[in-house]
Amino acid sequence: MKAQEYTVSKHNFEECMKCTVCTVYCPVLQVNPLYPGPKQAGPDGERLRLKDPFFFNYTLKYCMNCKRCEVACPSGVGVADLIQASRIKYDRTPPKLRDRILASTDLMGSLARPFAPVVNAVTGLGIAKSVMDATLKIDHRRSFPKYSGRSFEAWLRKRAAQQAAFPEQVAYFHGCYVNYNNPQLGKDLVKVLNALGVGVQLLDHEKCCGIALITNGMSKQATRHAEHNVGIIRQAVLERRLPVVTTSSSCTLTLRDEYPNLLGVDNADVRASVLMAVRYIFERLEAGATLRFKPGFRKKVAYHVPCHMERLGWGVFSERLLRMIPGVEFTLLDSACCGIAGTYGFKKENYEASQAVGAALFEQIRSVDPEVVACDCETCKWQIEMSTGYRVENPISILAESIEQ
Numbered sequence: 001m002k003a004q005e006y007t008v009s010k011h012n013f014e015e016c017m018k019c020t021v022c023t024v025y026c027p028v029l030q031v032n033p034l035y036p037g038p039k040q041a042g043p044d045g046e047r048l049r050l051k052d053p054f055f056f057n058y059t060l061k062y063c064m065n066c067k068r069c070e071v072a073c074p075s076g077v078g079v080a081d082l083i084q085a086s087r088i089k090y091d092r093t094p095p096k097l098r099d100r101i102l103a104s105t106d107l108m109g110s111l112a113r114p115f116a117p118v119v120n121a122v123t124g125l126g127i128a129k130s131v132m133d134a135t136l137k138i139d140h141r142r143s144f145p146k147y148s149g150r151s152f153e154a155w156l157r158k159r160a161a162q163q164a165a166f167p168e169q170v171a172y173f174h175g176c177y178v179n180y181n182n183p184q185l186g187k188d189l190v191k192v193l194n195a196l197g198v199g200v201q202l203l204d205h206e207k208c209c210g211i212a213l214i215t216n217g218m219s220k221q222a223t224r225h226a227e228h229n230v231g232i233i234r235q236a237v238l239e240r241r242l243p244v245v246t247t248s249s250s251c252t253l254t255l256r257d258e259y260p261n262l263l264g265v266d267n268a269d270v271r272a273s274v275l276m277a278v279r280y281i282f283e284r285l286e287a288g289a290t291l292r293f294k295p296g297f298r299k300k301v302a303y304h305v306p307c308h309m310e311r312l313g314w315g316v317f318s319e320r321l322l323r324m325i326p327g328v329e330f331t332l333l334d335s336a337c338c339g340i341a342g343t344y345g346f347k348k349e350n351y352e353a354s355q356a357v358g359a360a361l362f363e364q365i366r367s368v369d370p371e372v373v374a375c376d377c378e379t380c381k382w383q384i385e386m387s388t389g390y391r392v393e394n395p396i397s398i399l400a401e402s403i404e405q
């Protein structure tokens with residue numbers, strides 16, 4: 001008889017004490033009876049999968065990788081990582097055309113940008129949505145993010161000399177969303193950092209962080225992106241001596257944690273230098289830096305902490321910054337998942353579950369009735385705006401609006 005090979009998991013499944021707390025916090029388990037839940041899919045399933053890959057269960061694709069189970073687990077088990085790592089290791093189903101399109105945010109952005117007005121008009125048409133629903137299984141009820149005609153990179157390159165004149169510098173990992181959809185968020189970050197005496201530089205040709213590639217079964221491509229991005233971050237941090245700031249909580253979690261934990265790309269020498277800009281700014285203000293706020297600024301803001309921001313443990317920085325702005329009437333929304341989980345909620349088979357997961361959050365936003373919802377994640381923004389009609393802005397944009405030039 002062949003000896004059973006036993007591998008100790010780096011995701012700590014041996015520490016599971018079977019308390020089932022994670023099952024209470026899993027948003028998918030509450031709405032999708034096909035999903036086995038974090039305990040069964042994570043540590044319980046891992047014991048079986050290590051004995052025989054036959055026990056890999058294809059319903060693990062329903063996991064949104066929101067990481068709420070990991071935040072809840074009192075034993076520090078990497079529950080979501082166990083699930084995603086097993087999908088990477090055992091799932092041999094080739095990604096569908098739809099999943100390749102949804103995951104290729106960099107490519108789609110660069111193709112759409114030169115024709116942004118036409119692309120935006122066409123993707124907003126009911127007939128186009130029906131065609132995509134019938135052919136690709138992208139749900140017709142979903143709204144698509146608009147593309148910008150000019151990239152953030154082009155905008156910042158034109159200002160490279162002006163930015164270099166500031167006494168201090170940071171490198172900015174802007175992500176696909178800022179580059180192709182919302183350059184204004186990048187401009188808002190530049191405004192705030194410049195007001196603090198800090199110039200902003202680009203990294204040396206960043207690629208998409210790869211989170212959508214990971215969750216859509218394209219881990220080889222994601223690993224190539226990770227190796228490239230860690231290389232240019234290393235160059236910025238170790239050679240140019242710059243911290244790297246970000247404005248997307250999902251990109252940040254991917255750069256810091258998914259690369260080593262899911263893709264095996266070592267970033268230990270630079271991980272601590274990759275920070276959400278809200279943390280970087282908050283720490284500078286705590287250290288004595290000041291911003292000049294506009295007199296008479298008034299805004300009723302409700303802050304939604306994205307799931308990945310909770311996993312980073314950094315929602316407190318956005319909250320403290322927003323509370324610091326004179327004239328902001330602030331509400332911290334209850335901890336809840338919005339249900340979109342990147343590309344997950346775009347898929348026809350997930351649409352109902354996605355909206356059911358977000359329902360409690362949508363209801364609370366309506367009851368608070370803010371002028372603007374603050375949130376550090378672009379896909380939460382799409383989901384909340386589509387589902388409630390309320391405007392959603394990154395905390396950095398609200399901060400930029402509140403300060404003098």
Ligand code: SF4
Nearest residue numbers: 026063064066067069
């Ligand atoms: S990552 Fe989210 S969806 Fe997946 S098991 Fe954990 S709580 Fe559930």
Ligand code: SF4
Nearest residue numbers: 016017019020022073
């Ligand atoms: S919360 Fe953690 S310890 Fe409890 S069952 Fe889930 S994985 Fe196990």
